[in-house]
Amino acid sequence: MTAGIPGTGVGGLFYLASALALPLRALSRRRRNRPPGSVIAGQVAMASGVIAAMWATGWLLGLALVHARPLLPVSLGPPPGPVWPVATIVAGAAVLAAVLLGVEVLRLIVRDGRKRGRTVSVLIITAVAAHASAARAQDAPALTVLVGGIRDSDRNATLRFEGSFEFPVAPEVRLGAVAGRDRVASDGVTAGIDRAALRAAWRPVRHFDLTARTGATRLDNAGGATVAPTGELRLRWRPAIDLRLRRDVVAASPLLVANRVVRTEGRATVLAPLAGGFKLRGIGGTAALSSTVDVNHRNSLGGAVVLAVAPAGEVSALFNEVRFSHQSAVGYFTPRVVQTVEAGTYLEHETAGAALFVLDCGVGVRRMAAWAAPLGPWGRALRLYALIAVPIAPGRELRLELEGEDSAVATEVATAAAWRYGSALLSVRWGVR
């Protein structure tokens, strides 16, 4: 029997995606387990034919509707332009992603309590530190001291000091406090940023955690001092969902501090199985960048095909687009649109002695469109993140985080288009026994 309705709905999209992923799947399999190349080529060609037929249908339909419009009464008129077919395809893809994601969430719920094989799939780069610490969850109270420096191609330099303390109040709940000071300087101009916040983390099951932070940041420069409330709420259901709401000060340069730039951002990352070992990662976010001068908006949308290549490694192919609502002169770079295509690799290795090494790097291209201008040429987009965590005693470890970026265009808030950036953070976590 044939379950479902062949040819319609999300089933068609699912099998199209399965067919198009066949070559990649074949590459990831051992030679003897691969289907013959001609067989793969045949299925991919058939899927391509189906897509071409769908495209031709849309094109012909649009053409027919345009020509039929004058002949039809207004009430019987066709939907305007290409909105209908485009919306249908987008909605279909969204529904497919939702169905596949729903299955994975259901699987997590049903099977969460059972022991499963080691599968590490990291959602986003910013989750690395949390992931690493989660892998070394320790119940004892702990004190962490951090010192580090950040420097960029705009001659902005930041020196950071931070201390935090956390302690358990229940097996699944930890509370803590963090305080720190940044000193940012550029061409002889300096500004100070003082931060303080309370933190809470709730982790009822292994793959789910909810974290919250609330506090304030004091911005201090020659123009005086102000205080901005900050905070964060983050929900993670690994590896499928990562939802994050946050409000933070943007303080990469003295000019940004002087203009009191605050970012209020919502960000979502979802990971859905595609076919075989492939997964589809969707990343979307919207941010309001408020300052003493204006309020700008930045929207980003991206997707990546991810393939797990080892129990703790993955490769990915990503496309991302960022758009600003308008140009701004308060000290961060605001092109109309920025597009990025990137091949990324994430690798994680834990030694027998519990030392952890993480490497996350991306090589790609990026292009931008200035206001009232078309998209420009592609330029490089390189990034690297590395974490080394070495245990020095039970519950105590030394961590070094290194991060660098070299891009023709900056997508995160930055002060210039061509952007190079490097940071090194060294911290000691000291469990109190």
Add this chain to the structure above:
Amino acid sequence: MASLDRAFAGSDVTVIVPAYNEAASVADTIRSLQAQTTPPAEIIVVDDCSDDATGEVARALGVTVVRPPANTGSKAGAQTFGLRSVATPLTVAVDADTVLATDALAHLVGAFDGPGVAAACGSVLPRHVRTMWERGRYVEYLFAFTFYKRLQEYYGKPLISSGCFSMYRTDALRAQGGWSDRTLAEDMDLTWSLYQTGCEVHFVPRAVCYPIEPSCFTLMSRQLRRWSHGFVQNVRLHWRGLLGVPYLRSAVAVAFWDASLSAAAYLILLPILALLLRSPWLLLGYVIDAPAVIVPVLVGAARRREVPRALASVPAFFVLRTVNAFFFIRALVAELLLGRPLRKYEKGH
């Protein structure tokens, strides 16, 4: 095939043919089995207390005929009764209205090339393509077995080892207790149960069988009713276990979505929207994917040199698809909302 036959040969195969009032068709089935390039060791016709001459027809052709003390009430029951008499490592189930291509058994035997392979199935095509319903089914099978099922095989998880013609490792079959009649789709139940025990199931496109498909609405409605209820029953029965089977869980979820909400949109939402928006163009949604459907259908038909027949049958596919959607919705409502499961097995032809 020689290298593969070293593992299993026709002498390792017993064919079970469940039959209830199949006097008109069982002879063709038996003759096609006897004409195989790899003949089976034994053909067992399970005469499920037929009212007609099914048993006599089968005996006259020289095969083993067994008869349960009373009608088992389902194809699954008859097949499981026949399984008692099987003494070979491989067992084939063939419907009594189905004939096989002469090399079908040889191709399926070749699929059992590893100890983990528990079942294998082949392509299915209607034996007669004359009425609208047969034509609709013909296009549906061409589409499914040319595109969907091959992809499922490449990902190692054919959705169903078809009930009309499949080969099983006898030990694995017995470990499952044979074919269960707890759902109306015993083939789906068995396939999904095998996956959950870690067994492999394969689809062999070149092993082709030709069942008689429903030729009129009355027969088609019985078959669709049985299939749609069987699908819902199996999803309900196996959903938890399927979550541990990669790809299959996605394929089943997508199929269930299409069978339920997509079908509802297809049957209810589309006409309502067309009325509310006063835009008959929305009704194009019923056939808007016709070119996309036609591509795999033509590929499958071209391999068989049946392109004109396939093109002439395409309109019937859309009729069958709409009827199919109706039966799925009805089955969902009955099984999940009203709590009225269908238990009685009705022959579709």
